[in-house]
Amino acid sequence: MLSFADFGSDNHSGVHPDILDALRNVNEGYTVAYGLDKYTKKAVEQMKEIFGKQSAIFFVYNGTAANILGLKTVTDSFHSVFCAESAHLTVHECCGPECFIGCKLVNIPTSDGKLTVDLIQPYLIGVGDAHMAQPHVISLTQATERGTTYRPKEIQKLADFAHKHDMLLHMDGARLCNAAAFLNVGLNEICGKVGVDVLSFGGTKNGMMYGEAVVFFNKALAKNFEFIRKQGMQLTSKMRYISTQFSAFLSNDLWLQNASHANEMAHLLARQIQNIPGVQITQKVEANMVYAKIPNQCITRLQRQYYFHRFNEHTCEVRLMCSFTTKPEDVLSFAQAIRKALDAT
Amino acid sequence: MLSFADFGSDNHSGVHPDILDALRNVNEGYTVAYGLDKYTKKAVEQMKEIFGKQSAIFFVYNGTAANILGLKTVTDSFHSVFCAESAHLTVHECCGPECFIGCKLVNIPTSDGKLTVDLIQPYLIGVGDAHMAQPHVISLTQATERGTTYRPKEIQKLADFAHKHDMLLHMDGARLCNAAAFLNVGLNEICGKVGVDVLSFGGTKNGMMYGEAVVFFNKALAKNFEFIRKQGMQLTSKMRYISTQFSAFLSNDLWLQNASHANEMAHLLARQIQNIPGVQITQKVEANMVYAKIPNQCITRLQRQYYFHRFNEHTCEVRLMCSFTTKPEDVLSFAQAIRKALDAT
Amino acid sequence: MLSFADFGSDNHSGVHPDILDALRNVNEGYTVAYGLDKYTKKAVEQMKEIFGKQSAIFFVYNGTAANILGLKTVTDSFHSVFCAESAHLTVHECCGPECFIGCKLVNIPTSDGKLTVDLIQPYLIGVGDAHMAQPHVISLTQATERGTTYRPKEIQKLADFAHKHDMLLHMDGARLCNAAAFLNVGLNEICGKVGVDVLSFGGTKNGMMYGEAVVFFNKALAKNFEFIRKQGMQLTSKMRYISTQFSAFLSNDLWLQNASHANEMAHLLARQIQNIPGVQITQKVEANMVYAKIPNQCITRLQRQYYFHRFNEHTCEVRLMCSFTTKPEDVLSFAQAIRKALDAT
């Protein structure tokens, strides 16, 4: 067991006290199961305030499910989904999308985790040719797996391109809050208002216990979702316990406080280590993570004390993740430990 | 909103206070995600105490997932799974098993929800014939969807039959605790010790918030489960919160207290209504539910006050469900209301 | 190797000489692949003459594919398809429909292989309930696997019922020609004109080498078929060789001659054996097969000389199949052999 702070994942933190309280507050009495309860109604209304009256909102257990089932609802088995080659969807969902949707993920190389029209264009081939997977969705991650964020205009441009080619725009928003906090905009400014069609909206990485939302900005797209969610093993019986978490998460700017703090800690960490000789920060630090190259020996030495991951097992690039519970003093100590580890090698 | 007690589902109750406390108790500090944490290790050990050292134990979010992913791990796409025609697996999982496993569910008619060797035998055809789905699993529900329970010897007989024909025995144990409580035996006396190969072990209907376990009694069968769980959208990141619920559930006989209470309330209800003229109890009352025929008009009238379901929309048979929170006084009032409704018609 | 005639399957016969000639006649020169050739255009036109100008016609390799891919095109993974419990779709396609469509097949018991509204009605449950597979298609087999046929009015009634409940009517027409020949009607009188939405139209059992057609009577339903066919491994490269078979099959009443002959042979066989003591004909003889109960010992003895199948390995009911190549003298000899076998026991 490591005695120091953990920069491995924003999933390694616990649950915010407000969320725990919310769980306790809905515990009394009988409540109809599967989402027909008053707590779910309230949470959905709160979300419609944010994402628009025309949206359709559904809760699932986790982000992998939000991605896979949201996409399954709007794609056929012969479709292709364009995503960054670093996208969680293609790298870290154990080919769930291929297995459960039947579609092809087209992995597009991009150095900073962000897609652009120019990057996608060469992959837009075979439309109407029965031998080839049919382009149908562009999937963005906001904030990206590389810690970068899409500006509203960038998203709008991708949305326009998608729609012009009869495609949809999907957004994996596991860290949408971190992106909004960094960009200093409302949540919907970087999804529904700039052309996103389907969103996975995440809470777990930002202080919730479990639960993720799928948002369809045009409810006509959501027609089959309830069947696909049940079939997809993601209809929770005691729905009130997910709904109340979202209610609390969206109240009193809890989402924003948590995300801002996590981002700030990443920025602090970046400032602390950017000038250490031997450390090379490899991505712009925007959301709550820092990517850096550190010599191999230092990684090994540091991992005896701190939990964090290599980005790729073949390289010496590491991912350092901050969360709503990261303490400034732990960031400072960690930076200090990196400095020491480098001195020692 | 109904002001009276709810006999609609054991999912309509909240969460037991011990479970809520357990969630709070693991909340401090960083914990590695995805099941490598100490809380999960402890819960798995507690479960191995019960289900045997040779077992392999995994947590998922819900019962539908436990059934589908447990079965997917041990079947191929050309296999068939025999189940009662009333099984949750085939009736209430929105053809998830067919979609995600690719197998055929063979629905076997049975009046009390229980399978026997004699009932299954005629369906055991086509072995080795490439045109036909290959018999591979018998799936039992314990307690059944009809509230009845399998005795240990009955299970052993089915297990022997299954194994003799190179099949496996699966058990949907969403209400395993209710069955064990009714039969007055340990949990493993009605699964692992009598030949069950794969078990879905449920906690949610019996006082937990979310979380279900898949138990493979021979860990060799579990070889691929971790990949199938992740791909199947059921690997929770903050695993400690499922694990600690199971730890609490299995401590201080909480599972047994909750299940016994729910069963007793069903038995009380049955005693109260069995002699009401016009009411016909249609299934042996063993676990926590009562099936009864009530005239159509009464059903309509009663549903204005009480939440409960018809078993089949074409008939006047109703399912009355009790849970760990059902109060004796509510049972008595409900019985009284049934009496009144019948008098009024 | 058996030296006598074969009553095992209409697939055991060879290919009609006209079909072989047709293959040779299109062999010269280059032809664009995958169905854009003139032979395919011609065959499709011939079929539209029969099935209507609004229909969309596609060729695949075999009947299992025609069924599975035709249905996949019009169903979602959470749908259910109602069929007779004896349907090829559910009995003899090795759970391909479940695996490749993801749907549930609802097997409806029926003594003569035919469905009726009354038989289906009790299974029409759960509409709109996300826990349950959603009724979406009724699939008939014409002629049925039990040798019986649907009259046009019977089909219309099922079509009206299906459409009233927002379902589609599918027909497995592997032996559509035999049904039309028996009923003395045109092919479309028992499909498109009486409300069938999707048809598998078979030629292989009736004198072709390989090749089956999927007919969508409203071409809007066919929107995705070409992608699903390619993905489903059923787009033949050298399409001209399927198309030309269909052209020959539909010319000079070849389909009708072949089917009529096969039917007549079955009727002759039935007349020859119906009065043999110990033989019990178990189904009305309409198309090209005879179902009969024969004592077990006779079956064993007869199978030394003649190839034929038991209908169910647990019973002594046999299926005796005639084809376009069955000779009257072989029918008479076979009837004689049955008589002898019964005398000997």
Next chain:
Amino acid sequence: MLSFADFGSDNHSGVHPDILDALRNVNEGYTVAYGLDKYTKKAVEQMKEIFGKQSAIFFVYNGTAANILGLKTVTDSFHSVFCAESAHLTVHECCGPECFIGCKLVNIPTSDGKLTVDLIQPYLIGVGDAHMAQPHVISLTQATERGTTYRPKEIQKLADFAHKHDMLLHMDGARLCNAAAFLNVGLNEICGKVGVDVLSFGGTKNGMMYGEAVVFFNKALAKNFEFIRKQGMQLTSKMRYISTQFSAFLSNDLWLQNASHANEMAHLLARQIQNIPGVQITQKVEANMVYAKIPNQCITRLQRQYYFHRFNEHTCEVRLMCSFTTKPEDVLSFAQAIRKALDAT
């Protein structure tokens, strides 16, 4: 309709007369369906002579099916299959592999269609990590889609690498004959003898009408194939007509004659056009195709007379395909037409 020769595809040619004769020769009499007949037995024996006594051989309708079903038999839904980014498997099977196997195809960039250990190595990540698709198969195409061929030693090296990492080696041999003819080796020298585990062996592009074989070099791997083939819609009823084609194809060196001729025509074409100013041959010409860059206007002009494809709709690289029916005089005329078209621009 174009009046000149066709360089669009080796699928645009007809069927070799020996194949047509073979079809006629097996047409008489009854033959048991689904592959239990003597013609199939004979064809399988011929193939075992070539591919080894330990192999298991099965026939399917086409190459897409051979690839998908061969791979499905040896992979699980959470596996990944490495292939060249130009592989038919990933480009031209309309995401059938993803849909029917459930696996991930990892597209590896390669300029000449050939994979090497060095190219694959960086993609070999995440072994044992439940979040990531598990590397399981390397799939080669021989000859490649770019017309190049793997030497026996190159294949052996890839096989050793695959096996060392507990992976299997699959070969798409739609043009295995062309590769063997070019390399002047026996068929098994470039598959079974150098470590290939599963082979799709093609005949259609080389003179057959339809039919492809799946070869498992170790029959233990083939355990489930017959079920997967039937479920996968690829069990032909009148199997004798595929089997006899393979018998003829493998007799009298027909496969070799046809493949050699096709290759020679491609080499002739390459020699004729390589020195035309404005034409740039882009791949080594080994098997039966020539890749070349030709100015856009010329492509348009030439396609008025000759049928051929662009390799990629965004570029001016074309694929010129020869077959067993390509005539030398047509090659010469085509080269002349290219010269003229270039002169005219």
